Structures are given as C-alpha cells and as structure tokens.
Amino acid sequence: MKLPLSWLKDYVDIGDVTPQELSDKLLSIGFEVEEIIAPRNDISGVVVGRVMNIVHHDNSDKLWVCNIDIGEKYVQIVTGAQNVKLGNYVPVATVGAVLPDGKKISEAKLRGVDSFGMLCGGSELGVDDDIIEGASVDGILILPDDSVIGDDILHTLGLDDTVLDVSITANRPDCQAIVNIAREISILLDKKFVMPKLTYKCRCICDMPPVTIENKELCSRYIGRAICNVKIEKSPKWMRDRLRMCGIRPINNLVDITNYVLLEFGQPLHAFDKKFIQDKVIVRKGRDGERITALDGKKYDVNNILVIADTCKPLAIAGIMGGEYTSIFPDTQDVFLEAARFERSNVRRTSRKIGLRSDSSARYEKGVDWQSVELGSNRALALIDQLKCGNICSNIVYDSTEQPVEKQIVTTTDQICSLLGIEIDKKIIISILKKQGFQVRTAANTLICTVPLVREDIDGYPDLAEDIMRFYGYENIVSTNSENTHQTSGGRNVHDDNIETVKSVMRALGADEILNYSFISPDEADKLLLDGNDAMRRCIPIKNPLSRDISVMRTQLISSMLNSIARNCARKNDVMRFYELGKTFITNELPITDLPQERDVICVALCNDGDFYTLKAIVGELANVFGMPEYSACKCSYLHPKQSLHVSCDGVSGDFGKLHPLVCENYNLPNNVYVAQLDLTDALNRPIALAQYMPISKLQPVDRDLALVVKKDVAVGDMLNDVKSVSPYIAQVKLFDIYDGAQIEEGYKSVAFSMRLQPTVNTFSDAEIKNIMNSVIDNAATKFGAKLR
Template identity: 50%
Template sequence: MKLPISWLNEFVDVSDIPLEVLEDKFLNIGFEVEDVIYFGKNIDKVVVGEIKSIRPNENSDKLKVCELDVGRKDLVIIVTGASNVSEGDRVPVALDGADLPDKHITACPLRGVMSYGMLCSGSELGIDDNIIAGAEVNGILILPKDAPIGEDIKKYLGIDEYILDISVTANRADCQSVYGLAREIAVGLDRPVKAPDIHYECEKFSNEKTPKVFIDAPEICTRYTGRIITNVTNDKSPYWMRKRLLMCGIRPKNVAVDITNYVLLEVGQPLHAFDISFIEGNIHVRKALKNEKIKALNGEEYSLDENMLVIADDKKSLAIAGVMGGEYSGINDRTSAIFLESARFAKQSIRNTSRKLGLMSDSSLRYERGVDYDSIDIGRERALNLFYSLHVGKIADYVQNVATLKPEKKNIVTSAKEISALLGIEIPQKDIVRILKSLNFSVKSQNDKLTIEAPLYREDIDNYTDIAEEVIRFYGYDKLDSTLMASSRVSVGARSKENQFINTLKQRLCALGCYEIINFSFISEKACDMLNVPDDSDLRNIVKIRNPLGEEQSVMRTQLVSSMLNTIALNQSRKNTEARLFEQSKTFFAAENDLPYEREELCVGIYGENEEFFALKGIVESVMSVIGADYTIARSQAHYLHPGISADIIIDGKLSGRFGKIHPKVAKNFKVKNNVFLFELYLSEIDFSENIVKYKELPKYHSVDRDLAFVVSDEVSVGDMLNEIKSVGGKLVEKVVLFDIYRGEVIPEGKYSAAFSIKIQPYERTLTDEEIAKITDDIIKSLSHKFNAVLREQ
C-alpha cells in the first residue's frame, strides 16, 4: 500500500515528524514500512529562471546565448540550441553541478562561449504532462509566468515527495487506504484525525429514464448504492490529483475515472462510473449466464459462467461486478451523465472470478481484501464531493440504496483483569478505555465489566483477545514482562526414541566420513523409469501432486536413490572427484482413502577412485552395528543395482535395506560415472529398541592364533566358510579373519584359496596343544565335508 506523506498529512498533521520516526511509529502499531520511495527523482540544483536576454552565438547558426535571472545577484549565461524560448520566458535551469535523472551538468564552453548550465525540457526532468502542462513539448519546458524565480524546480512541480510503501496484514482490509492508515497513525501519535470532505450540494433531477437497482444475487452483493451526476464535463483532472495517482502507480485518464481511482486510494472503496446513455432500463446485479460474453474495457472478450456476478441492464451486461467494466460502461470525454456505483461484493466471489478469467484490476484486488459496510457510504460521498468541488458535473438528488443484509454490531464483554491475564501485565482500565475509544470503539464500563462495540469497519474484531491485541498494540509491546511460564507445571523435555536413534545413526555416518545432504521431496515422475524399476514395483505406488511447479517436481519420492544420484551427478559435473554423502528423509507411498504412508529412510551414496563394494560394506556394517539387530545379507534383486555386486539386508525375514554398485544402465540415465555405490536402509521398517551393552569379563588366559588356508570351488562363498568355522569352533573361537584370497598358477581353474586367521580364546583355563589341535582338526574336517575344501599345507 503506497502512502504519499502529503496525502497522509491531509488527515493527520505529520508535517513535523521525521520520516524515520514515522516509520517506527507505523512499525510499532503493526504496519511495516517495506520501502521509502522518493518521487522527486534524481534532480538537484535545478531552479526556476527567467530569460532576460537572448543573443546569437557568433560561431554557430543554431546556438543562442541566454542571460538568465535565477534569483542570484548575477545573471547566469547559458548557451542553448532550443528554438522555443524567448525573452521573458520562465524555464527550468540546471545550474553548474546540477543532477538530472540521466545526466550531470557542468559548466563548459560551447562554440567559444562559456555556458554555466542547461535549460531543461520536460523529458530531461523525467516528467510528463501529468505533472505540468508543456512537459511533453519538443523543446524547453516553458513554465507559467507566475513561477517564482529561484525556486527549486522539484518544489515548484510538487514532486519533492516521499511515499511510504506499507505492508498491511490480511486482517486489516480497513487500512488499505490513506484514510484508514491515517486513523491508525493518529492514535499512535495521539493526534486528531480529520474526516474526508464529503460536502456537496444536490440539484433536482427529473428524468423518467432513471434506472432502479435490483439485487438478484444477495449472497454475493449485500449492498449496492447508486447516484447520478449530470452535465458532466469530463476533462483532465487537476495536477494535484494526477500526481497523487501517479505516486500510487495509477495512470491518470479523465477526471471522472480519476476521481473513482482517487477515492479508492483515499478511503478504500472501489467505485464504478457508468455512462448513463448506455443503460437501457434498470440495473440488475445478477449472476452471469453460462457462456455469457462480455467485452471488457481492456478490449478483451471474456466468457463468463453462472458463478460470476455482472452488473446488467434490462438488455445486456454492463460490467463484470467488482472486476472491470464492459464496453457499454466506458466513460469518455463525450460522457454527459454518469451513474456512479458504490457497492459491496463478497471477496471470495470476486477472487474466483478474477482468477478464473485471469483478469485483475485495482478494484478486484481491493474487493478481494474485503470492503466494509461503512466505506460504501464514505467512498460514494467523497466521490460526489470531488465531482462537485472540481466542477465536473451536477449531483442529482437521485439515490439508490439497496441493502440485503445489514451487518450486526458485536458486543464483547470483558474486563481489564481478563485482558491483563492474557498479556501477563497489569493494564489499568482507564488506559484500556482510552485506547479503545481513540480507535472509535464504543466502551461502556460498569464497575469491572467492559462492554465493547467495535466500529463496523473493524470486521476482524471477534472476542476479548482481539481487544487485548488492540490495547497492547498502542500500550506498547515493549512494556510486556519477560517471564518463564511460572504457572506451568515442570515437564520433561526429550526427543522421541526414533528421533534420538536417527541422530545416533547420523553421528556414526559422519564418523565414517559421510556428509549429510538435503533434497526436495518431490521428483520427476520419470525417476522410476530412470532407475530401471519394473512396472509392478512398490516404488511406482506414487503420490502425485495436482498442481506441481513442473514435471521435475511432480511426484513425491518413493525412494531417496534418484535424488542421491542427481546430487552425485552435480558433484561429478563440478569436478568434485570423490564424496561420501547421505540423506535421511521421508518417502511417501500412496494409500487408498487415507493419507499416504510416510517412511523414514536413509540413503548413503559414495563415489571416487578409491571407493569399492567392500568400502561400502564397511559403512553398512558399521551402521548396522548401531542398529544392533541381527541381519543377514542375500544377493539383491534391486533393478537399479549391479546384479553381481549388490546385496539385500534382511532382518527377521523382511527386506530392510539394500546396498551395492549402481547398475551401469542407471548410471548412464543419471549421467553419473560408473564407480558409484549406494546403500539404502528403510528405518521405519526396523525396530530400534535400545541395546544396553552387557559387560563380558576380560579373559585371564592367553589366546592362540592359528592360520588355515583352504582351496575351494568358486561356488563356495567366503561367508559360508566363515559361518561354518565359527559354528564348529563354538565359544572358543573368538574371531575369524579372512586375510587372503588367491587365484593363480598353483590353484586349479574354477577354484580359489582362502586363508583365515582364527583366534582361539579360552576363558576358564589354558588349553593343551591337543585341545587346540582338536579344534582346528574339527574345522578342517567340517569344511572338507561341507564344501569339499582342501587344506593347503604351509
């Protein structure tokens, strides 16, 4: 909301208040000044001057040498090429050192004659005919004869002006106007506010053709008023009005339209002026017919529907109510009589219509915020005052006022005690009453009881908490105490178990050199295809967004892998040679007739020259050790992983995670280089009961290490052998480590050698050599029996 200071000053005297103070005052009562705009443009050292003499420049046919009176002791000499100046003219003079919007002026010789400045045209000053007549002339701007010599041109043109750009919260539709904000700041400054001038005189008007107003859609239009102005001369509006419209970003048109816009800005009431000669019969405020066409004032044709409201006469629609007039409503310089509408339309209806048609106007924007019952009258009366006082036409004594629903006044009963209890500080009743009265609330006090009635324009006021807000807004939030919930019972603060567990997991990942990333939750619908996911996979059970920002963000992700691959691709494209990354976030699966299933997941992605499957497996095992659940691994069926270099993590027979090398096809789809390894863990599927570690007494007896190497067929896995050694060795085998795998000359084709180091740890007594030999013999026998493993002699 743009607020020119001079306009505000018409309602509250702020002339002695510095800008920063005014900004602060607005801020303190809830209106943030987002910007302070200077309307004066970058103009400095430009004054009004009178041309005293003109003589030709002897060295040039085109240049003239002027002597000017700029209100100083000496005349100033300026050389100009302009042809439209004569002696006695008053003109804008840019002196030596002056600034104009597009240039800086310094004294310099022109064809041998020193010129101490420049005479300015309107365009050089950055202004047009809306600021002063003659500004658009091709040549120097000739000012009126009464322009005071030596006066700063900005002051003379009335453009030395600051405009506050104020943000008004959604609940304060009543402050979307100069007058509305004036009412508020007046209370903040404790100064009186002046009401808008609504004086005018009516003339008898008799014309059988006067339209009557009928409201056919009372749920959308709760009140409609109309007046008629006759004998209209629809010229240009005065400069002061045009300037103010410009300051607020509205192009001036003609005085009738300008008045409606001016009133919209000043008191917040949208008005519409109809040319009465187009109106056939009566005015009907009705819903549009299906596919009813109307050509709006912007020249476009719109096709309406039954939910939209139009202003129509007996034969045709004249305007899209509250949004824009139609071709049969336009005001132009031939208009001789005006039907002036001031009405109230439901904000939701206006917004729907405006959105559906893709048509917005200052009026529709204002209606969307909500127009109150009172401003219909103030707006209309103020407009009539302007039509009258600017001699635009005669105000007819014709009045149409159709109201279908009068708003009820709400009584709020409260007390200083109740208000103080909510705020936490004692506020004396007399201060409460004073503040509310200055805000035009009516307050009746009966002992401790306050009965309060808000003015009609305060539709946001509902109960005592709203009253408390009004009071503290002006009493001052800085007067609140800082207390620490003394009345509340002490409670135990904590993270949820799941949350705590996830934090522990993340700590472990950081220790493993992984960095956390965060991606958006929505991805491309094509992600599943890019991941090679089969049609019947659960991962295709996606939640689609109805109104996505684009295809790339159109569905909620069912996996974190595709986002991880995109992140890796970005890193690789930026020549980041290696990285370990993880993301912990939710995935979403569609559910019938319910909210989607949200699953907490973890995804680790590593890439780089030194990364390999077993490095990833190290991360997996470390993470799984935090979880503490018993798990097994099996060859994975995941379609986005390398079929030979990937594994599923199974807990209690349930698929709980996956890890492995990226499938080369998928790598290609995501434009990542091949050496990428992924690990997914479905955290919501895992039971994280806290594992309390039980202390095991440290052994008192020496352990014995035995190394055994076996040759087995490629079909036998190391894991199977490890498990067998542990199971045969029982409690005494504390640790088995694979320390070598060998394939080569001495080993037959299709076989390999695996060497294990076995740590035998007795707890009760030292073992004899025979006992130790028995353990190793049992292991050798068992492996030979089960896997056809042959012990390699040392």
C-alpha cells in the same frame, strides 16, 4: 501495502518522525514494515530554473545563450536544444551537479562563450512520460508553469517521497486502507486525524438503471451512482505520482480515481460506460453457456459464478474484473459508478476457479466492511467533483441486506487486566478504546463496548485486551510468576531426536541440506524410468494445484533432488553434495480410499564431488547410526545397473549408486551424478541402540586368504555376508580380488577373500583353523555352488 509518506501526511501530522522511527512504531502495534523505499538519490544539484533571456550564439546558428533564474542567482547556460522559449521553466544542472548516469557537470566554454551548467531533458534525468508529460521529447524537458524556481527537481518530479511497504495481517482487513493506517498512526503519535473530503455537489438528474441483488448471501450491499458529461483526460500529477508509488499505472482520470479510492479507503469500485447497460443492473450467478471478455482481453466461462449483469448479458465478474466492452473509453459520456460488498470466500473461490486475480479481488478476499461501501463511493464522487471530471447526478440506486448490528461486548477492567497480567488504569483503557472508534459506556464496574462495523476482527474481550495493549505498549508488560503453575521439563521425542542425529551426521559428512515442496509433477515417474506397477507411480493428485509441476503428492525425493541439481548446474554451480530429509506419501490404490502411508525418507546426491565409493562411504556412515549395514544387488530403474547397490540394516532400507544415463538426459544433468534414497521410518521411531564395545583381545589373530570359483552372476556382497555368518570367530572379511581371465572356466569368476580369525579364550590350534576354513568352503559350496580354486 504501499504507504507514501506524503499521502499519509494528508491525514495525520507525523512531525519530525523519521521513516525508520515510524517503521519501528508501526511494528509495536502489529504492522511490520517489510521495506522502506527511499527517494531517488541518483540526482543532485539539479534545480528548477526559468528562462529570463535567450539569444542566438554569435558563433553558431544552432546554439542559444540563455540567462536562467534559479532562485538564488542567474546563471548563463549555452544550449543546442531548439524547443526552449523565453519564460519556460526547465531543469537546470548547476556546476557540480551529478546525473543518474554518473556524469558530473562542470563549467565549460562553447564556441567562446562560458556555460555554467546544463539544461536537462527527460533522458538525462532518467524519467519518462509516466512521471511527467514531455519527458520523452527530443529536447529539453519543459516543466509546468506552476513549478517553483529554485526547487529541487526531485521534488518537482515527485521523486523525493519515501514509501513504507507495510505488511497487513489477515485479521486486519480494515487496514488495507491508507486512511485506516493513518488513523492507527494518529493514535500511536497522539495526533489529530483528518478525514479526507467526502462532500460533493450534484449538478444534474438522469435516468438510472435500477439495481437488484438476486444472491444477497454473496453480495450484501450495492450502490450505483451516475456521472454525466464526463471528460476523459489525464489525472493531475499528484494523483498519478501517488498511484505510481503504490505500483498502479495511471490510465485516465476516472479509472485513476477508482484506483485511488481503492488504496485510500480499501473499497474497490468499478466504472461502467452507462450506454452499454441495458434496462437494469442485476447481481446474479452466471447462467449455463454465458461467457465474458474481461479487461485483460481473455474470455471466461461464468456459469454459476457471481456476475454483474443487465437484462441481456454479464457486465463484470463480481469483485474481480469488469468486462472489456463496458469499460471507460475516450468517447465515454456517461458513467455508472459501482460500489459493492461481496462475500470474501466466494471471491476467493471464483478467483481460483477461473485463474484470475486483481487488486480488487485481493481486497475482497480479505474482507470489505459494510461502511466502506458508502464511504468509498462518496470519496470517489468528491474527487470527481474536485477534478471537474463530469456532472454528478443526484440519483442513487441501491440494494442491500439489513445493516449489520454493531456488536456489543460487556467486560470489566479486572477481566482485561487479568488477561494481560498487568494493571492498567480504567481511564486509560476507555481512552484507548474511544480513540479507536469504540463507543464505551460504564455501568457499575462493567464496560459496555460497542464495536464499530469496520472492526470485524473484534469478537470478545480478549480482542479488546489485545487492542488496548497494542497502544498501551508491550514494553509495559512486566515478567511475573503466575500462581498455581509449575515448571515442566522440555525436550524432543525419540523421532525428533533421531532426525537431529541424522542431520548432524550429514553435516559432518559435508552435505548441505535442501528443502523442496511436498508436491511434484506427474511426469517425474516417466523421467525416472519407473516400472508401470511401481508404487512410486501412485501419486495422489491435488484438487487445486497452482500448476502441473506441483500437482501431485511426492512418492519419492529423487526427482525433486535432481531438479535442484539441474537448477544449480544451469547457474554454473556444478559442485554439490546435498541431502534432503522429508516425507513421502504412498497409497495402496488410486483414487485413494484411506490415508496414505507417510514415510520418513532421506535423499543424498553428489555432483562433481566424488564417485560411487564416496557415496557408498556416506551411506555406510549414515546406516552405521542405526546398525551394521548389509549390501546386496540393486534393481532400481533410475540407477546405473552396474554401479548401484541396495543397503539395509536395522530399520533402514534403500538404494544408491550412479544415476542412469537416460535419467541424466531427462533432467539435463552431467553423467557423474550419484544419488541415494533410504527409508528411515522404522529406524527414526525407536531409540538408537548404544554402541557395544569389546576389549582388545590379548590373543594373536590369524589371517587367512581364500579363493573360490563361482558363476559370474553370483553377487559378491551376498558371499561376504554369508562368510561372516559361518563362525563367531570370523572377525573381518575383505574382498581383495575378482578374476575371470585365463585358467578360469567360461562363465565363472574367481573371488578372493582375506579373513581375520580372532580367538577369544585360547590360541587357535591348526585343527581349529582348518575346521573354520572347511566350514566356510562347505557353506559357500552349498549356497553358491562355489569351488576351491
């Protein structure tokens, strides 16, 4: 919530407290200031002056020589503007002044006459008609006649105010109002709080449409007032400035007053053109087929949605937005002013259902209390009376449930102090509560606290204790050892420990971690070329998605990774080594009948940062954490069929390789992207086995080469794994050649291995070596149809 300090000072004197000090103090009572928006500082040396004399330049028909009173002195300025008149108040950039475009004003001589400064228009000051009327005129900005000579132009234009952007927590909806924030600050600074003016004069009596609430569980209070013979015009500058600083565009006096009260008291109001209301006002649910054109110009179906209606039609969507045809027009004469309390969860559901949010709905969703309805209505009428916008009618139309009973909490100072862990004097406790509006009575050792209706967040003595502590000061809490407690040892479980190990390995391999939503678009399955019966197509839909792009639960991490790479490439960040470790959600059938499987999956991607073998090395290092990886042929639709592999080891399974060219096109990616996706679920849920080491053998190893001829469709990786399993004495097997040229039968290939045989007890004899080699050849012949080359 935006809080201009000039507005705050209407209710509490903050003295010489700086914005940063005030920000720190607000944080100490639970309100974080997200940003301190400083005044404009791109203008200096520009002041308000008054034209005391103006004559034609002797040497020019288009120039004027002005004598300007700027407070401390008179200055002579030559100008070519034709709209300057005697007595005008104008912005004067004195010698040495700096303008928003960086221009520095210096002394000049124009056609032989000295000029000590410059008169400024709106464009030179960087302002428009939203800030001050006349700023867009092609000429000098003529200031209002109540301007103060010598005043800094930033102050005159209302650009010298500091604004605090205060974050309001969900449990304090009452502090959506500037007056309630001011009340908190008055307690914090021990200053007097001044309530805004709520009094007004009724000047007429008129016919008023009666009010009926049909659904009182959704609208507990409704007040209607009338203003006759209204004058629709611009709001005064002070009101427009405050609305603008809070992010609201000024429109006209009546609409601006409703927005002003929304910010000041947190009470949404709505002004209807009274002539469009037929017979009476009814708060009811919309009927089948009813539609309304809202102020945003769009039509909404309001069937079964709470609306404000007359006997013929809906007038507004309750708590969210008014209808276009009942709004305030330049020719509006009589106004019906609504103030109501709508049930927060219903406003939230309606806003989501129709996809429409407003400043009013944002307030109602957090909660509007019973009292603010009447306070907001009275404050709006007081402002209408003050600004002479029209004649306030004495009639009031009203409907509501019974006023809520104020809560009473019975507690003791001992109970509060025990919860806080410190001793606070009873008088201080009572004083703090009374300053916040609580009524406190004492009986023996008990405190009987009556909670004001505005504090709907207070339910029991722990809430009272929190409110006391906020103003007593958290810095007064002293660390002590609690009785009957003992220390406990902390630590991560196996799953979390293993996750940290994986992340540590990926960091060591130079990869940056990314995080994506657990929701994806249902179109991702087609972009990844997934088969029609692939389990990754069974995406669980979300009931209330924010958009189609995040409307189903993810079954894989690949698509989110590729979208992240595409965004980076579009911003010329085209060298990437990313990984993401997260959950996927796989279901056996749709619609779901049981909870989905949640799998721990890691996705790794390279873009312009290596090739297939770089990714293979990364995958190998990752798999080595859990066991010895084995590689086999891969049939993954989104990977290149000739540059991809399947990897598996103890609890790890997945595919990796170069991205398929069609997938690259679908994601607008370059053709050198390499990705891997590994399921780590089983591996992460058990302790990582300690590495087993063996002493280096004292016996000499024996190296042998072996060339076998097999059919071209035989996977070399399968042959490698099989050769290792033939004998425990085969310590290492490496592929060093694949050949399918001359001397090799058509449809076949020659695969050459280098093997290292390691004896463990005695040096190998020639016969033992021959037996091992024969076993390898015989096994390959049986399993792969291999022949010795």
